[in-house]
Amino acid sequence: MISHEPIIWNDSYLTGIERIDEQHKVLVSTLNEANARLSLNVTRDLLEKITRDLLSYALYHFETEETLMQEYDYAHLASEEEARHRQEHRSFSQQIVTLRDGLRDGRLISREELLSFLNNWLVNHILSTDKRLGEYLKQHMPAQDD
Numbered sequence: 002m003i004s005h006e007p008i009i010w011n012d013s014y015l016t017g018i019e020r021i022d023e024q025h026k027v028l029v030s031t032l033n034e035a036n037a038r039l040s041l042n043v044t045r046d047l048l049e050k051i052t053r054d055l056l057s058y059a060l061y062h063f064e065t066e067e068t069l070m071q072e073y074d075y076a077h078l079a080s081e082e083e084a085r086h087r088q089e090h091r092s093f094s095q096q097i098v099t100l101r102d103g104l105r106d107g108r109l110i111s112r113e114e115l116l117s118f119l120n121n122w123l124v125n126h127i128l129s130t131d132k133r134l135g136e137y138l139k140q141h142m143p144a145q146d147d
């Protein structure tokens with residue numbers, strides 16, 4: 002279980018696919034930056050900005066992974082895993098949208114609650130789902146392509 006404390010990047014998070022790993026590092030920095038900003042003050046404006054920027058980068062990142070899945074035929078060769086992976090992305094995005102709807106209705110979330118959710122989701126997703134995709138891509142994509 003990951004806490005709401007900042008994530009310290011380590012090599013066990015690497016999927017071996019450079020494009021994905023670079024984006025994961027950006028996501029980790031984004032969460033750590035949000036963490037630092039929220040430790041000073043938690044306002045609705047700040048929570049809205051943080052969740053908007055995060056959602057926008059997460060969608061871009063999911064698109065990168067899903068394009069690679071498509072390019073290298075993940076759906077055909079690992080169809081259940083591919084569907085489950087996409088579903089995890091959809092479910093994360095939906096949870097952020099729900100959280101943002103709540104903010105708009107005046108329901109704030111604490112720094113601890115928000116960061117525990119985000120850190121846990123990201124680290125667990127990287128360590129299991131994304132690493133399985135990484136293993137697959139390492140076997141199926143030419144090395145110079147990543």
Ligand SMILES: [Fe+2]
Nearest residue numbers: 066126130131
């Ligand atoms: Fe993913």
